Amino acid sequence: MRTGTPSRTALAAATHRAAHQVIEGGRIFADPLALRILGQDAEAVAREAEQDPSRRLMQLFIAVRTRFAEDALAAAVERGVSQLVVLGAGLDTYAYRSPFGAQLRVFEVDHPATQAWKRQRLEEAAIPLPDTLTFAPVDFERQTLAEGLAAAGFDPGYRTFFTWLGVVPYLTEEAAWSTLGYIAGIPGGEHVVFDYSDPPGTLAPERRAYHDRHAARVESLGEAWVTYFEAAALRTRLEALGFTEVEDLGPAQIAARYFALRAAAQRERGGHIVRASRLPLGG
């Protein structure tokens, strides 16, 4: 990220979520605050999305990852999880529409410049800050998550769910594993949901071309993608950290679960969304 400036990709992700509300009626992921936090009207968002139809794939992926994370979170809260940490929150609106009230404390962790911009957006949009919310400014590349969360009053002993959407690709592998190690190492670190992509060299030509276009775009915004994973190696390493349940949806599973496209090629590679848990989520 560029020093001192808010994340441009956070704005892009929020724009995709808003476009999903306007164009697809929030069919996969309904967010009544998505447009409001952005401060744009529906027509402007639709016009921008329609100018570039190639954005639709990312729009749907972002809707899916957010829906997957919030469904898993709801199941975890039903089973007693009482804290949520939103890592690299961007303009995520969960804290402002959580159905769990006082049952769930929420910590929003983000780069200080992005968080300051979000707080301004919230104020301008007159979105009230719930008592259950605490902001924790942290730069993952310079500070440990432990320090940032401790300063915000986070209690690592309470059962906690972490969401980490659209962030891992932008971090060094070392920074990503340090955060995963932290989550696995605290007494209450129970679940984490994050997304990643298969390495570009393993993608089919059409996907590779799509990836390269998008990668060039985020790089030009000063936020290059630098970390990719192979699913099998990722699973092995997550299990070694103590995550006993790893649910990893690749493109074929996403197509089947969210778009009822059962014919999707089983070996197709691309974006993944993963939940790693130290305690079973279901059952």
Ligand SMILES: C[S@@+](CC[C@H](N)C(=O)[O-])C[C@H]1O[C@@H](n2cnc3c(N)ncnc32)[C@H](O)[C@@H]1O
């Ligand atoms: C693509 S945005 C995703 C935002 C949000 N999670 C979403 O899905 O809309 C990437 C987020 O990662 C955060 N981020 C990137 N590098 C970071 C770093 N070194 N420290 C803290 N946050 C970082 C940015 O501030 C931004 O909010």
